[in-house]
Amino acid sequence: MKSAFKVSFAALVVAVGIQTALAHHSSAGFSEGTRVVSGTIKEFQFRNPHSWIQVNVADESGKVTEWSVEWGSPNQLGRDGIRPSTFPTGTQITIKLRPDLSGHPIGIFVGAKMSDGKIIGKWSDE
Amino acid sequence: MTTRSLATGVALFAGLVFAPAGSYAQNSALTPFDKLPDWSGTWAMTGGTVFDRATQTGKGGSIDPGVREHPPYNEIYEKKYAEHLKLRDADRYPDVQTNCGVPSGFPRILNLPDAYEFVVRPDVFYIIAENGGNTMRVYTDGRKLPGKEDTWGTYTGVSVGHWEGDTLVWETVGLKGDRDNDSILDRTGLVISDEARITTRMRKIDGQTLEARMTIEDPKALTKPWNVTKQFKKGKPGLFLYDYGCAENNRNPVDPATGQTHTLGSDGKLIK
Numbered sequence: 030m031k032s033a034f035k036v037s038f039a040a041l042v043v044a045v046g047i048q049t050a051l052a053h054h055s056s057a058g059f060s061e062g063t064r065v066v067s068g069t070i071k072e073f074q075f076r077n078p079h080s081w082i083q084v085n086v087a088d089e090s091g092k093v094t095e096w097s098v099e100w101g102s103p104n105q106l107g108r109d110g111i112r113p114s115t116f117p118t119g120t121q122i123t124i125k126l127r128p129d130l131s132g133h134p135i136g137i138f139v140g141a142k143m144s145d146g147k148i149i150g151k152w153s154d155e
Numbered sequence: 156m157t158t159r160s161l162a163t164g165v166a167l168f169a170g171l172v173f174a175p176a177g178s179y180a181q182n183s184a185l186t187p188f189d190k191l192p193d194w195s196g197t198w199a200m201t202g203g204t205v206f207d208r209a210t211q212t213g214k215g216g217s218i219d220p221g222v223r224e225h226p227p228y229n230e231i232y233e234k235k236y237a238e239h240l241k242l243r244d245a246d247r248y249p250d251v252q253t254n255c256g257v258p259s260g261f262p263r264i265l266n267l268p269d270a271y272e273f274v275v276r277p278d279v280f281y282i283i284a285e286n287g288g289n290t291m292r293v294y295t296d297g298r299k300l301p302g303k304e305d306t307w308g309t310y311t312g313v314s315v316g317h318w319e320g321d322t323l324v325w326e327t328v329g330l331k332g333d334r335d336n337d338s339i340l341d342r343t344g345l346v347i348s349d350e351a352r353i354t355t356r357m358r359k360i361d362g363q364t365l366e367a368r369m370t371i372e373d374p375k376a377l378t379k380p381w382n383v384t385k386q387f388k389k390g391k392p393g394l395f396l397y398d399y400g401c402a403e404n405n406r407n408p409v410d411p412a413t414g415q416t417h418t419l420g421s422d423g424k425l426i427k
Contacts (some may be wrong), residue, residue: 032369057218057219057246058246058416071421072421074404074421076400076403076404077398077400077401077403077404078255078399078400078401078403078404078405079397079404079406079407081404081406081421083421095420097406097418097420097426098423099389099406101398102269102399104270104285104396104397104399105268105398107395108270108395111193120406129418129427131427133426133427134426135418135426135427139277
């Protein structure tokens with residue numbers, strides 16, 4: 030099996046304390062629980078009003094789905110040390126997100142584990 | 156009209172409109188720079204974006220079902236607010252800002268995330284909100300508020316103010332309020348009318364905190380004055396602020412007909 034697909038769903042885990050700043054639009058419609066997806070970074074759009082991490086995630090059959098993971102504005106994130114180079118295209122990433130409740134491959138960023146083990150954002154639920 | 160005569164006309168008009176009436180340094184009515192308080196640096200609003208947190212009921216933020224505020228609305232505006240809340244609970248109350256077209260307006264400009272700068276000068280006070288970006292001007296050069304005939308309703312209205320010691324006091328009129336359904340105070344659907352008049356008293360309450368106390372009078376929407384206080388904490392020294400091009404990569408357009416916030420993919424096509 031050549032799939033890089035890995036999904037776990039923690040619907041019962043309420044991400045207490047996560048204050049993902051979506052200043053530009055409502056974050057209603059997204060689960061308070063988190064989900065983890067692994068894949069390859071297609072693109073990091075470090076632009077206003079929100080940044081987006083595009084991740085190609087392959088399932089067990091090899092079918093690739095592009096996830097759109099939304100994060101804060103580059104203004105906020107830039108002051109917290111995030112840069113356009115933080116998510117290099119082509120690198121592997123495991124990303125924790127609050128999934129869209131309607132089942133579309135969209136989520137709000139919570140945290141990420143890079144292939145070198147580096148954690149970005151919030152990973153543990155403590 | 157020849158090019159020369161047109162240029163002459165423009166120059167004359169510009170001279171009439173923009174001719175300096177004397178620099179602010181020569182206007183004895185102005186508080187000089189060295190007597191003004193130091194509000195330099197960057198600032199961020201404390202708390203979430205529920206406009207009147209003092210009267211909030213329900214747990215959570217402005218997008219969470221059950222959360223509402225309790226302004227002294229009359230029956231008409233309470234009914235209007237209840238309708239907005241019902242739509243908000245169904246995730247169908249459109250925030251006009253999500254389509255990147257209009258300013259936040261006042262008083263919402265004092266209810267925004269991201270960073271602020273408050274620029275104090277003898278003749279004018281500027282609120283520069285990174286989010287939006289939004290700007291508001293409060294003239295402190297001694298001019299009077301224009302009469303009703305001379306205002307036509309804008310998002311931030313017109314404001315004139317003066318200094319009482321270290322407190323800036325200003326009055327705002329000429330707001331469009333909810334006249335065109337494109338100006339709200341927060342995402343619960345809180346609104347005021349185009350007859351609102353707001354008195355704001357702003358001062359530093361300690362070295363790290365600015366406070367703005369607003370009294371909103373609105374004979375069309377309120378049964379009595381509504382007092383709301385917002386606070387701002389000073390940011391770390393040396394922070395950079397940036398522009399905020401809302402339309403740069405807006406992947407969340409709102410359908411004005413349904414109030415639904417859509418999401419576009421990286422290719423610009425609709426995901427949901």
